[in-house]
Amino acid sequence: MKKSLAVLLLLLLVVGCGKSEEDPEVQRREAAYIELEKRMTFGTAEEKAAGAQLVNAITIAKNRGLDAVRPDLQRSVIPWLEPLFGEKEADRILGR
Numbered sequence: 001m002k003k004s005l006a007v008l009l010l011l012l013l014v015v016g017c018g019k020s021e022e023d024p025e026v027q028r029r030e031a032a033y034i035e036l037e038k039r040m041t042f043g044t045a046e047e048k049a050a051g052a053q054l055v056n057a058i059t060i061a062k063n064r065g066l067d068a069v070r071p072d073l074q075r076s077v078i079p080w081l082e083p084l085f086g087e088k089e090a091d092r093i094l095g096r
Helices: 002-015 024-041 045-064 071-085 087-094
Strands: none
Touching: 024 045, 024 071, 045 071, 045 087, 071 087
């Protein structure tokens, strides 16, 4: 249940950008989402847990800013922000 909720939340955050599927930004976001989903679905139990933890950390960063993410996960979250949310939103999350 926890994994399903995290996937649903991320899907809403990524896909709900209101642009056409042909838009390169939307395609980049979908590719990043698919990669995160694979991390949560395939692999060992530890790899799945790490993927779910990353998705949860990204969701927290999106909603409350990077400072709200546990310090040990912040560096893992940063590379995903721009592909998932675009440059402008990534800058907002990072407090730039």
